[in-house]
Amino acid sequence: QKEVEQDPGPLSVPEGAIVSLNCTYSNSAFQYFMWYRQYSRKGPELLMYTYSSGNKEDGRFTAQVDKSSKYISLFIRDSQPSDSATYLCAMTTDSWGKLQFGAGTQVVVTP
Amino acid sequence: GAVVSQHPSRVICKSGTSVKIECRSLDFQATTMFWYRQFPKKSLMLMATSNEGSKATYEQGVEKDKFLINHASLTLSTLTVTSAHPEDSSFYICSAREMDTVYSNQPQHFGDGTRLSIL
Numbered sequence: 143q144k145e146v147e148q149d150p151g152p153l154s155v156p157e158g159a160i161v162s163l164n165c166t167y168s169n170s171a172f173q174y175f176m177w178y179r180q181y182s183r184k185g186p187e188l189l190m191y192t193y194s195s196g197n198k199e200d201g202r203f204t205a206q207v208d209k210s211s212k213y214i215s216l217f218i219r220d221s222q223p224s225d226s227a228t229y230l231c232a233m234t235t236d237s238w239g240k241l242q243f244g245a246g247t248q249v250v251v252t253p
Numbered sequence: 254g255a256v257v258s259q260h261p262s263r264v265i266c267k268s269g270t271s272v273k274i275e276c277r278s279l280d281f282q283a284t285t286m287f288w289y290r291q292f293p294k295k296s297l298m299l300m301a302t303s304n305e306g307s308k309a310t311y312e313q314g315v316e317k318d319k320f321l322i323n324h325a326s327l328t329l330s331t332l333t334v335t336s337a338h339p340e341d342s343s344f345y346i347c348s349a350r351e352m353d354t355v356y357s358n359q360p361q362h363f364g365d366g367t368r369l370s371i372l
Binding site: 246 | 300344363364
């Protein structure tokens with residue numbers, strides 16, 4: 143079993159819809175949770191960074207962490223074609239920072 | 254803020270050539286830098302972790318004599334692929350992380366990657 147599970151998609155949604163992404167994990171020691179967006183042939187871009195359980199909102203993006211269920215989510219409101227990319231969840235146990243990545247979910251937002 | 258620059262973005266070279274890739278943190282001091290390899294439609298695979306002024310720590314299965322990493326300053330790390338062969342063709346991405354403060358743990362910020370093609 144992988145430490146971090148993420149559905150690779152593709153996930154296709156119409157413009158303006160809410161995109162819902164999630165990851166599950168098995169290691170209860172994970173404390174820091176991240177979502178990265180990666181466009182084709184580019185490096186990952188940090189979108190959201192949360193510590194422990196709870197919600198965090200930044201513009202159209204909301205990240206949720208439920209440590210009791212070992213489940214994290216990312217929601218994108220009012221999706222735009224420019225949101226079409228691969229979204230990677232990542233997490234780490236400590237401040238040293240070595241990340242465990244999910245497989246990445248490919249999102250396609252159609253006009 | 255937190256910009257990481259990676260150069261070159263694309264390299265095409267002959268088999269047997271050594272290739273150097275640079276990773277720079279432009280607006281912060283990176284106490285730790287990471288090097289990843291990514292295959293098409295796959296997630297990132299960590300190759301090694303380097304801390305400024307010390308030897309890199311390589312992941313299991315990564316040949317340290319093939320992939321030489323130098324982190325000589327707080328803003329620059331280099332990856333040299335020595336005697337590259339076609340199987341070394343891949344997308345190589347670096348990331349950098351600044352020192353944690355008492356109040357916050359710092360995330361990794363990534364460069365835009367280097368696409369290496371060995372003929």
